[in-house]
Amino acid sequence: xxxxxxxxxxxxxxxxxxxxxxxxxxxxxxxxxxxxxxxxxxxxxxxxxxxxxxxxxxxxxxxxxxxxxxxxxxxxxxxxxxxxxxxxxx
Numbered sequence: 232x233x234x235x236x237x238x239x240x241x242x243x244x245x246x247x248x249x250x251x252x253x254x255x256x257x258x259x260x261x262x263x264x265x266x267x268x269x270x271x272x273x274x275x276x277x278x279x280x281x282x283x284x285x286x287x288x289x290x291x292x293x294x295x296x297x298x299x300x301x302x303x304x305x306x307x308x309x310x311x312x313x314x315x316x317x318x319x320x321x
Contacts, residue, residue, distance in 0.1 A: 234314060236261075236276025240307050245286050258286045269320050270311050277311050278320065 237243075238261055244251035245258040260279035270277035279285050280302035285292045287305075292298040302308050312319050 234271045234277060234311075236272050236274075237279045237307050238276065240310075241287075243286065255286060255289075259284045270315050270318075272311075280305070280308055 238246040238249065238258065243249070243258065245255055246252065246261040247257055249257075249261075258279075260275040260282045263275040263282050266275040266278045266281065267273060269275070269281075272278055275282045279287075280298065281295050283292075283294055285298075287298075287301070292301075295302075
């Protein structure tokens with residue numbers, strides 16, 4: 232079974248050509264190629280907590296330090312952490 236990226240799990244529609252991309256903009260986690268492969272994701276799809284300006288909960292999120300508390304409680308983050316085990320990249 233392949234590992235899913237945040238936009239596939241959260242179904243936010245903010246990936247390129249997504250249902251809400253025109254209305255709300257494209258989330259930078261979907262296009263930030265520097266993180267491809269982190270936690271086995273595409274772009275920052277499994278590393279979204281490290282990307283500035285992600286669009287979570289309908290709001291633009293700030294730096295990692297600003298959003299760390301919220302992300303550490305996120306069901307997606309916890310799932311990635313569990314799936315990756317010792318290979319998890321914070």
